[in-house]
Amino acid sequence: MSYNIDIFLNNKLISCDTIVPFIMSLQKIDGSIKANYYMIDYRGFSDIKNNQFLYYSLKKTGELILIGSTGNHSKLKKIYLKLKTLLFLLKLFLKLFLGKTKIFHFGALSYKPYNILTLFFSKIIFRFEASSWISHKNGKIFDNLLNQRNLVVQENYYVNKYKVYFNSSFIKEKGKKNSILMISPRTYRTWYEHVIQFGVPKCKSFLKDINYTYEKGYFVYIMGHIGHLEGMEDANKSLELLIPKTLKLLSTYSEGLPILVKPHSVTNMDILHKIIEKHNFNNVYITYLHTAVLSVNAKLVVSNYFSNTQADAYFFGATTVEFTHYSKLALKKLKGKSINPNYIDYFINNDENKFKSIIQKSLSSKNKNKVRNIYEDFEQSSKVRSFYKNYII
The missing domain is CATH 3.40.50.2000 (Glycogen Phosphorylase B;)
Known part of the structure; x- marks a missing residue:
């Protein structure tokens, strides 16, 4: 039996950097897993393709698909794009209804129109934290100095049943219920x-x-x-x-x-x-x-x-x-x-x-660079295998 995962990337490379190694690890455990990566924003889509090694790595695990568009459009073009989005949602709804896919996302399904899917299929939709690296309190302190970041609309995390974190501090902030704590895939x-x-x-x-x-x-x-x-x-x-x-x-x-x-x-x-x-x-x-x-x-x-x-x-x-x-x-x-x-x-x-x-x-210094704190993701006791057993199969 094969398993499909549809991944909604956000508009920054960091989500792609996080999820590609994770999918790579899951596919090492089960080679039947197939992945599609969706990008709503054209600039983000282009940025991934321009990042030579990241795009090469993504292509080894799945396909990158643009579901948004480029630039400003005429009224007729906007109507066409809305119809295109509606058709995409209907197809995705059918795949979820038939149990043919699971969804990983970084916030896209917390907002309209995609959040409608969380109302019906919350058990097979997973909201991932974008950065897999351990955060530090100085990060928030510095963010508070950046006036433009205060204008960002806050996401409603609670429309997502399952939330995958890499920082334990996020679990304390967002709540433990249905929270899954993983190790950074970039250390696997x-x-x-x-x-x-x-x-x-x-x-x-x-x-x-x-x-x-x-x-x-x-x-x-x-x-x-x-x-x-x-x-x-x-x-x-x-x-x-x-x-x-x-x-x-x-x-x-x-x-x-x-x-x-x-x-x-x-x-x-x-x-x-x-x-x-x-x-x-x-x-x-x-x-x-x-x-x-x-x-x-x-x-x-x-x-x-x-x-x-x-x-x-x-x-x-x-x-x-x-x-x-x-x-x-x-x-x-x-x-x-x-x-x-x-x-x-x-x-x-x-x-x-x-x-x-x-x-x-x-x-x-004549010392060669040595990798620090590598995580053995393929071992039987690894959190990746637990995630695979509990949520994929």
């Missing part, structure tokens, strides 16, 4: 072996193409939003000032090793290209490989504010650095620490000499 051995087997060769090939040797190592610089960010010393300028400063320090003290810049889907590439061209960095290269892949042999991985991709780097054993310039108020509220100190080895606030010393220390 299945995912680790997939990254080593299929990701590392892609990284080696990329470095060979730019005339560098993988075995000698490299530096990774994770990019995010470039522009206004509350909590920085200068909310309007700090990030744009930090980028050339970070690149200059890396380029100057890298001893000729390449600096691989990993943009996010929200990164303003025009600004990034202008900065690189203006300062004429000759060993700086942009890559769209997954952070997990890049971290396997990175000397260090740096970002200018905490990114969840730093947790990937930390898991794969890379030295993680948050080199930033937060305001005095932000530092006071964060108690002089990272937004998420769980995954940052060195937190550096506006101290170039300290960052320089960390770069030099990483070069002098």
